[in-house]
Amino acid sequence: MPNLSERIKNMQASPIRKLAPLAEKAKKEGKKVYHLNIGQPDIETPQIFYDTIKSFNNPVLAYTGSQGIPELINSYIRYYKEWNIDFEEDEIIVTNGGSEAILFALMAVCDYGDNIVIPEPFYTNYNGFSQIAGVNVSPFLTKAEDGFHLPKKEEIVKAINDKTKAILISNPGNPTGVVYTKDEIRLIADIAKEYDLYIIADEVYREFVYDNLEYTSFMHMKDILDRVILVDSISKRYSACGARIGLIASKNKELMKNVLKLAQSRLCSPTIEQIGAAKLIETPKEYLEKVKEEYQRRRDVVYEALSKIEGVICKKPTGAFYVIAKLPIKDAEDFVKWLLTDYSVDNETIMLAPADGFYATEGLGKDEVRISYCINIDALKKAMNIFEKGLIEYKKQKGC
Amino acid sequence: MPNLSERIKNMQASPIRKLAPLAEKAKKEGKKVYHLNIGQPDIETPQIFYDTIKSFNNPVLAYTGSQGIPELINSYIRYYKEWNIDFEEDEIIVTNGGSEAILFALMAVCDYGDNIVIPEPFYTNYNGFSQIAGVNVSPFLTKAEDGFHLPKKEEIVKAINDKTKAILISNPGNPTGVVYTKDEIRLIADIAKEYDLYIIADEVYREFVYDNLEYTSFMHMKDILDRVILVDSISKRYSACGARIGLIASKNKELMKNVLKLAQSRLCSPTIEQIGAAKLIETPKEYLEKVKEEYQRRRDVVYEALSKIEGVICKKPTGAFYVIAKLPIKDAEDFVKWLLTDYSVDNETIMLAPADGFYATEGLGKDEVRISYCINIDALKKAMNIFEKGLIEYKKQKGC
Structure with missing residues (x-):
């Protein structure tokens, strides 16, 4: 069989989607998973x-x-x-x-x-x-x-x-x-x-x-x-x-x-x-205004939660619906996996995107995650609570 | 201003679409143009x-x-x-x-x-x-x-x-x-x-x-x-x-x-x-059957017309809805342009696709056109009549 091209072999799998099988498995085991990994808005299309x-x-x-x-x-x-x-x-x-x-x-x-x-x-x-x-x-x-x-x-x-x-x-x-x-x-x-x-x-x-x-x-x-x-x-x-x-x-x-x-x-x-x-x-202008207000409120929920957590580095983001948080741990991808496989609060957990896939330079972003706030405020509050408790527990278990 | 890439500069414009402005001009002047140049089916979507x-x-x-x-x-x-x-x-x-x-x-x-x-x-x-x-x-x-x-x-x-x-x-x-x-x-x-x-x-x-x-x-x-x-x-x-x-x-x-x-x-x-x-x-199987029968009838109309014209080389095609005809002229693109700019029968003319754009080897296909039969039988008969008469007239005018 002739080889595939080097360029296709060298492409990375999507860092946002590659851990999806772990989320699927968690769901099959009955856990609810809040998706903070994808930028799929939940707002109604006009x-x-x-x-x-x-x-x-x-x-x-x-x-x-x-x-x-x-x-x-x-x-x-x-x-x-x-x-x-x-x-x-x-x-x-x-x-x-x-x-x-x-x-x-x-x-x-x-x-x-x-x-x-x-x-x-x-x-x-x-x-x-x-x-x-x-x-x-x-x-x-x-x-x-x-x-x-x-x-x-x-x-x-x-x-x-x-x-x-x-x-x-x-x-x-x-x-x-x-x-x-x-x-x-x-x-x-x-x-x-x-x-x-x-x-x-x-x-x-x-x-x-x-x-x-x-x-x-x-x-x-x-x-x-x-x-x-x-x-x-x-x-x-x-x-x-x-x-x-x-x-x-x-x-x-x-x-x-x-x-x-x-x-x-x-x-x-x-x-x-x-x-x-x-x-x-x-589409009436109010649509975009209301959507923006909603995301701003969500941004506040996420940022407030992050700023309370010891060791997390994150300035208040002012646009889009993402934030990258630097965590006081060594391997953010391991943390993201662990949240899906080993952790839950009231049988609920969260999925994040490990941030190293967003860097071109090898080795950067290993201690960072991207959080997307495309879920409603109530869900977001629960998700950020899981984030905080999960991080504390993870640090304890891993001894960092 | 930095240069554009070589690869984009080297791309050819679509041979099917590049003469569209001439067809637009003919239409503005009140001519009806039968499009035998494009593979856009006219059959209804299920x-x-x-x-x-x-x-x-x-x-x-x-x-x-x-x-x-x-x-x-x-x-x-x-x-x-x-x-x-x-x-x-x-x-x-x-x-x-x-x-x-x-x-x-x-x-x-x-x-x-x-x-x-x-x-x-x-x-x-x-x-x-x-x-x-x-x-x-x-x-x-x-x-x-x-x-x-x-x-x-x-x-x-x-x-x-x-x-x-x-x-x-x-x-x-x-x-x-x-x-x-x-x-x-x-x-x-x-x-x-x-x-x-x-x-x-x-x-x-x-x-x-x-x-x-x-x-x-x-x-x-x-x-x-x-x-x-x-x-x-x-x-x-x-x-x-x-x-x-x-x-x-x-x-x-x-x-x-x-x-x-x-x-x-x-x-x-x-x-x-x-x-x-x-x-x-x-979709009921009859849909595809009827569509196929319709195209086969059209193929017959086109092929019969072509086989009657002196000097045209074309074997009966058996699939898709295209045929390439080799014409007894030197410059098929010139013929295609001339049909749009200088010729009509009862104020109607046709648009063809010059075939050289379908060859990679420079110089090939210069005496060929592609005919697409995506119009109804009546229109197709009129169009092929224009094709035949136009070709005879073109040869006379150009002395070939």
Whole structure:
């Protein structure tokens, strides 16, 4: 039998999903498991999405154009206007979720062996897309102690070399929950200019910024717009992950003309989901407001619980629905497994994501976990109680 | 501004779609254009698909598992049983159309710089996927004079070298309409064994085989099943191209375990379309029978028209809904453009696909066009009349 490719063998299994069998086993044994490991919102998808697809009555479920349906593209244009971001029709291409948008962005600016600079820890699938695109990840470190804000410029530019084509950055950050300040966005923009790089801006959590903080998009940096490739998605914003509808957008029309060739090769994004997504723009503003308030309350529950626990290092996150906590233990993955296999409170336990899978640098993140707060407040309180008691018990048992 | 990647700059625009602006212009000028250039079926999608998605009422449109929903995987298993093909649950992964399945297959067996052997002419997007995967296409030639059946073994194996990892073959063939005989499938199977290669079998047109011919799948070659990677899709079978639901399947479980990592990186295929697709298995058998009869009648209309035209070389195709015709002219692309810009019969004209975009070898296919018969019989008769008269007129005007 011929070998499989090196690139597929070298891909890591999802750190978020790889421990799923242990959770399944716990459930089979009758334990309730609170999932703090996945970013699947529990908020209801706006009804207008379902109403729209229910009234779809074309006799033939045909391909759409590769760029996406005009109604959806125009709804995106209207959406961005509210954020003071101007796009024209030929500057947006609909993608199969934010996932495909990231892959297209990497393909468009990198050849095999090129690299991209990313602050670590970062969204683990950036590794997968890089592997698929044959691109290397050159990370620079951000730390729990700093709330995962950017380090000094000299630390960032150390990661850049002559093979670097872009800086990939998510803001608000998954898995850190950081929201970069305007000065930080400006710093990255200046570095991109100085080193002649693209910026791949993953802004899928734009609507999830708490404490009335100001949000700065890379699309607000007017002097570098031809360098910015925006990656976005309706998945989190409208709690519609299963629609797999995202977009790639850029004011750099030459780039978008080329990305369209990638889009043509896979024909189109799903038709019915595009039609439903195009109507989401009509969702009342209160929907997004209420969702944000709900997540902010959850963030408070998680952060308060964490800040009470001795030895846990964690600054208050201000965006997305994740937090990374540094724990006073050596092996966070062992702790995560132990919670599923050996521990429970009233026959309930929790599942976390070990954070080392979010780092590119071997050995980092071993004492950290990512907590996702996509469950309701009551469940979250119980889950964080299990977290606290479990950590104390684990330390006692392991003698640390 | 940093350069775009070489790989994206080198991608060709879709030969099927690149002349679309000329067709748009003709329509704006009031001409009716019959589209013989695209493989978008006009047959109605089974009602059960729409009924199913209408009754979907989960409040949250969530991700599915990366492998796809069990209902859909099990419906595929049942479908293949009818074709005497046995799959188990962990041998199938749902993909975003056949497109993603091809990309996954290439990624799984090829590293950068490896190559795949393909009979040319071939589905043009194989070029796009190869470009994305960093894989070279090593073609061997099949000819209009032979009805695009396989050449002798020595011609095929000439295309194989030490970088070759797989043979990619579509059966029935797009763009040729060829259906390979059992002996031909056996020949490819034997070559794969002898040269230690995978076979990527694109069988999305399996249901479209005419004249009561027997269909042989690579999955029927029991001695090479661990080498076969099946690519399939519901797009053509159920006239549901816009659903973007396909699959990759293989009895090689180690391969499928690795492909799952690729699938995890893009999270999942669209949820609602998966749910609708899972019910398509319940479509009455008469649906597929009637669809096949309809296409066979259309094939007859196209073939009879072509066989009457002096100088046109074309064997009767027996599958899919395409035919490649070799024309007695030098520049088929010029003819295709001329039909849109300079010709009409009763203010009606046709759009064809120039065939050179379906060849990897520079210079081949310049005198060929691909005709797709996805319009109804009456329209098709009118279109073929325009084809015949147009060709005669074009030859007269161009003096050939």
